[in-house]
Amino acid sequence: MGFFDGYDIAVSGMSAQRTRVNITSSNIANAKTTHTEDGGPYKRQSVAFQEIMLNQNKKTNETSFDNNKDSNQVNLRGVGVKSIIEDDSDPVMRFEPSHPDANEEGYVAYPNINPVIEMVNLLEARRSYEANVTAFSTHKNIDVKTIDIMKA
Structure with a gap:
């Protein structure tokens, strides 16, 4: 395990959750949107996460410690966004005949x-x-303490 691996794992989690916050905020903001570019009501979205391999593309300097690695060692993993999924549920129909998006029967399709x-x-x-x-932050504090000990 490298010096920065803990940081990489935490950052991957923060990035994935930031995407989830953005998608959820969009759902809240569009809860009453009855007309989109596609012509229908807004469709609720959700985030699907997946396990990702971190540092795959980075070249590491092999040291004598790296040469002694066990062949069964598990690679470093993090989390990433697999996809943004649109909800296929039916819209909620409300009777509002004066609404501009009302159908012939006076019902308006609202997002579910x-x-x-x-x-x-x-x-x-x-x-x-x-x-x-x-x-x-905990990983950073451990690293700072380690460096302080090494200086002494």
Whole structure:
């Protein structure tokens, strides 16, 4: 394990959760959007995460310690965004005959977004982001203490 590997893992988690916060915020902001460029109501989106290999493309300097690595050693992993998924659920139909997007029967199609669920998702993403920040800070503090000990 390299000196910066802990940082890379925490940063991958922060990046993934930042995307989740942005998508969830977009869902909340568009909860009442009845007309999009595609012609229908806004469709709720969610984020699918995947495990990713970190530092695959980086060339590392091999040292005598690296040559003694066990062949069964697991590669460094992080988290990334696999895809943004659009919800295929039916829109919520509300009777509002005076609305400009009402159909012939007077119903307006609203996105199937529950603001309470979106707020819970937002809080969960924020807490996960904060946990990654804490891991990053803890790793930094350990490194600073290690350098201080080495100086003494």
